[in-house]
Amino acid sequence: MSADSARRVEVYPGREVVVEFDPDLTFECVEECxxxxxxxxxxxxxxxxxxAQRATLAExxxxxxxxxxxxxxxxxRDDHVGEDGHACAFLRDDGLCTLHLEEDWKPTRCSVFPLGVWLDEGDLHVDIRESAHDHCDGLDxxxxxxxxNLEAFLPELLWELENPDSDRVL
Ligand code: SF4
Ligand code: SF4
Structure with missing residues (x-):
């Protein structure tokens, strides 16, 4: 999307984001994925x-x-794992998240996906992550x-971070 077609959206009072994806884009997480x-x-x-209030950080x-x-x-197991047989420590055998299910909470970054965020000259920008185009089954x-529905993806915490850049992976 070009800079011309980017648009500002107020997600929370006084908290705006510059949207860099097609406004007609839809998303719904696909259960099997x-x-x-x-x-x-x-x-x-x-x-x-x-x-720390929900799990042992050392583990x-x-x-x-x-x-x-x-x-x-x-x-x-063979499903719900990456090519190397590994997955997030909280991903259960049935493909559900322990934290989400039992604690009704998940890390900020889990809410943001498949979006990506970054700061540019003080503005928070949001786009679809490059990898999501290839792998996320929930787009469109x-x-x-x-x-x-940006508030469902972008916890307000993101506006308070010095570096919210989501382009950091393990
Ligand atoms: S939602 Fe986040 S914490 Fe939960 S299993 Fe997926 S990556 Fe792990
Ligand atoms: S990649 Fe997309 S569809 Fe698959 S679990 Fe993640 S958000 Fe849902």
């Missing part, structure tokens, strides 16, 4: 505090390039326009 849970998820500081998080991520672990399969 767990692709975005095959990777280690970056944890912002506040996520880490929240996670479920790892350090990478000075940042904290949810650990990927080897699974004893429903009537739910992403642009009308």
């Amino acid at each position: 767990t692709w975005c849970c095959h990777h280690g998820v970056l944890l912002y500081d506040r996520d880490l505090l929240e996670l 479920t998080t790892t350090d990478f390039r000075g940042e904290k991520f949810v650990t990927r672990e080897e699974k004893s 399969v429903s009537d739910r326009r992403v642009i009308d």
